[in-house]
Amino acid sequence: MSLLFGGVCQIGYVVRDIEKAMRHWSDVLAVGPWFYKEAVGTTEFRYYGQASALPDLSIALANSGGVQIELIQQRNDAPSLYLDSLKHAGEGMQHIAYWTDDRFDEYAEALRARGYVEGHGGRMGMRGRFAYYMHADLPGNIVEISEMAGGKGEYFATIAAAARGWDGADPIRGIGAGQ
Template sequence: MSRIFGAVRQNGYVVRDIQAAMKHWIEVMGVGPWYYMDRVKTDWFRHRGEDSAVEMSIALANSGDLQIELIQQRNDAPSLYKEFLDAGHEGLQHMSYWSHDYQALYDKAIGLGYRIGHEGQIGGDKGRFAYFDTQDHPGTVIEISDISGTKGPFFEKVRQAAMSWDGTRPIREVGGAKS
């Protein structure tokens, strides 16, 4: 539990091959089913205050109440994901905290001196997310994500599916992006 952000709700892994990563999590870790979005469409995305045309694929699954996110960036646009990979890392890149009052949490973090590494929006004004530049140690980037819109119910669907997953349909393609 973070005294600033609350409970960690998601661990985000930046990977070079999302299909191989899903296979590993399914076969070795026994985690699934995975909700896979081949090309996530952002409403907007900024890296260090500059617009960036990042393209990415995302897969989501749960292990208990903790959501696991796999991200494969599909282009060379500036992002913290690209910086992470360019530094020779692959694997756990961020921990995400979710909020129904995103703006208040965002303002609190900025007020405490956190700096934005990258941020964006998916699915309208209740789909914002921000990654703070806390990557001095791999795996410690802090993300906050607004779940007051369509993401909240989708994330709950992913969690519920994991609770009763029997190993069938381990990868489920999703048409629209929800991350």
């Protein structure tokens, strides 16, 4: 538990083949169901504080208990921490995330005051802001702050509820571009 942000809400993994990763998590680890969006639709993006090309992202989300698991595959070469992580560490866990309804700026300032810098950030569609922070002392320790505005909180609650009652059926559920 963080005294600053509460409990970790999400663990994110960068992968090269998201369909394969979802199958592994659901078939081998029995985690699901996965809510899969092939084209996320990032609308704003910064890389180390500068406006940047938009990454073409596919994302899958599922819950394991009270923690959301996120799988991320970037399908283009726009600069991002996702590609940086793949290059330096390969596939695997890339970040932990804390969520907030109304304290995004406060959380971001708390990280900056402790020596963290924003590696990348932005917005996906009409949903709330997100930002990934890094610290020179622990460069592989990426912390995401995610704002639950724009329906994101309700969407994540739906994913958590589906996991609680999941019986293994329909393990991968495609989500349309409007989500």
